[in-house]
Amino acid sequence: MRNATLRQLKIFEAVARHLSFSRAATELHLTQPAVSTQIRTLEAHAGATLFEQLGKKTYLTQAGAELLPYCRAIIAQFEQADTAMAQHRGIAGGRLDVAVISAGDYFFPQLMMAFARRHPGVKLNLTVHNREELLEQLSDNRTDLAVMVRPPLHDTQNDAFAPHPYVIVAAPQHPLAAPGREPIGLRELVRHPFVVRERGSDTWHSMEDAFGTRLDELQVAMEIKSTETIKQAVIAGIGLGFLSAHTIGREVAAGSLVVVPAERFPLMLNWYVVHRREKRLPPVAHAFRQFLLEDGAEWIGRLIPTAGT
Incomplete structure (x- = not known):
């Protein structure tokens, strides 16, 4: 050996x-x-x-x-x-290891580059995972920081740093997408087919928050692991979508998706930066955590306009 x-x-x-x-x-x-x-x-x-x-x-x-x-x-x-x-290297010579849930890959590279511009010489490593994989990254100590919506309840330091809204989206020709509609109640929403993320994902758990006991009434037309594929399925008219507002900015701006006015929406949750409580963060990871806590919300708001505006 x-x-x-x-x-x-x-x-x-x-x-x-x-x-x-x-x-x-x-x-x-x-x-x-x-x-x-x-x-x-x-x-x-x-x-x-x-x-x-x-x-x-x-x-x-x-x-x-x-x-x-x-x-x-x-x-x-x-x-x-x-x-x-x-x-001893400090921030400039350090390597920043961050893992994020899939909704974060729409803006997180730009956020990391904003940090890197403040600290030239930092090496960046970003990985994107579903919730289960992200928890494995933390438990196996394969990342310094994790960014997610639902942090673990034990053995981690969890700090909210930015709002994370979820919305209902539809193709422009969908009957619920007609302009000028009053907000739609959950009872009517669940009568329509939905294209959803897989059970166990952060997005699915967010749907549980939004729909409560009515989630059991939801008509699931398709269950898909990819946010991009969900958007394409909704655009094709297969069903409504429940998605992070941070993932749909381009499609809303292009008119291929419409945010449906609905009661209790947008569902406002938070982005969290998470690390193992006993972990001694390298200087670069500590500095990036502080960057997120102090400036993360402003940067995300700048990079991702509110869907539907």
């Missing part, structure tokens, strides 16, 4: 965590053959097979299971060393 590299150990840990070469490749931004090559090289260093394939499933061998905790300990030591050295 003395010739094994940190890169090989990180690839092994990702494959072991997912029990999937393809998912590990996606996470690490590598091709699947590149992951397989690195695992074979590590196995040669170890003198043992680390994974076995039974049918379509990947499993750790006994040797792989024994290596995994040592591998994670080594990776953790390197990360701790990097964090310690970051204290």
Whole structure:
């Protein structure tokens, strides 16, 4: 094992965590053959097979299971060393690791660039996830900061920094999109088909807040994991959509989507910046957190005009 590299150990840990070469490749931004090559090289260093394939499933061998905790300990030591050295580099030489839920990818790169312009030399790393993946990023200590709507209730520091409105949208030809309509009640809304995000997503939980007990009456025409695909389905007339107002600015401006006037809407929630409570944030992450708390709401308001205005 003395010739094994940190890169090989990180690839092994990702494959072991997912029990999937393809998912590990996606996470690490590598091709699947590149992951397989690195695992074979590590196995040669170890003198043992680390994974076995039974049918379509990947499993750790006994040797792989024994290596995994040592591998994670080594990776953790390197990360701790990097964090310690970051204290000496300060903000300018630091790397900012941020993970956001999917609605954030419509504006967050610009927000990070606004921060980077204040602090030249900062290296930026942004990843976009659904809620479940984002919680894994936090629990596995693979990101310094997470930005989301519904933070965990335990073991994290959660700070609201900007409002996050949700609205009902429709294609312009939809009967509820007629101009000059009075706000529509939930009883009438649930009579119409909806295109929705998957259950368990932040958007689905926000729908639970908005519709309450009437959510069970909702007619789900399609359940889709992609906000972009939901918008296209709504534009095509498949149903109404329940979306973050931060994701629809272009379509509303172009006239391809209309915000439906509805009682209790927009549903006003908040963006939160989240980190593990016991984590010692590197200077760059601490500075970015302060940037969000002090200026995040103003920047988001500047980048994303209120839908329908």
